[in-house]
Amino acid sequence: MSKVRVTFNEELCKGCELCKNACPKGIIEMAGYINAMGYHPAKLVNPQECVGCGFCALMCPDLVIKIEKEEIK
């Protein structure tokens, strides 16, 4: 099993929703607030359900997403 941490750099996000569309778990939503550029940034709503597939990061055109993993024995 692995533990995953996905972090979104909200100030780079343009709210295009390509990550939300790619997430097989449907756990990415757009925030109700806006960032400095005026976009609703993407965020993870149920991080514990994340399987660490990285699809969101593969589709993100703006390098918003960073993924870290930890192996649990």
Add this chain to the structure above:
Amino acid sequence: MAVVFDRPKSLTDAKFHYCPGCHHGIIHRLVAEVLDELGLQDRTVGIAPVGCAVFAYDYFDVDCIEAAHGRAPAVATGVKRTRPDTIVFSYQGDGDLASIGMAEIVHAAARSENITVIFVNNAIYGMTGGQMAPTTLIGQKTTTSPLGRKSELTGYPIKVCELLATLPGATYLARTSVHDPKNVRQTKEAIKKAFQLQVEGKGFSLVEVLSACPTNWHMKPVQALDFIKNDMMNYFPLGQFKSPEEAK
């Protein structure tokens, strides 16, 4: 925790100026990831186009030259021939490469210049406000084909990979897409192969990437993915059009 995905070293920290959902950002990232993985950052020179990617030199953390519209393959030729140890790539849109720059790309391929071309085909002129490109699909509405492109008036879209495949000098030609994670991975593999062939001195390589311009297609970014999948891929089939084995 180990970082498994983050900004590649071959990109600067600059924020992309591209529109929301524009695929230029994905393609920039893939090129940079490949340069990182092949350890080429220190000896790479990028040639930026005229088009939305005109500021590519601000984003790639490698030496870059900005070429006149369509002339990137000629500039790339000059750099490669004077400094053969340099890894040289041009990054060009379809207006840049298949319209004003058609002569340069054809002759660079014909000479089998040992360079790599990243060809971003979004079927439109993005930067100038959405005019028809040589790759615009039949029926596609643009500012200069407001009722949809008609073949009687402007012919059929140019298939660059198929065209260049007739040239013995072209070593590697592939068309890929970035409309879903699987295709993003395959695009990266193709770009990696293209750079690898250049490192081995095998000659001209080009990867055509089908790419979205949501702004000028007047679509939401997620909707634009379907346009690539259902419309663009129908006319521009994905695949390898020349492999190094069949070249020459």
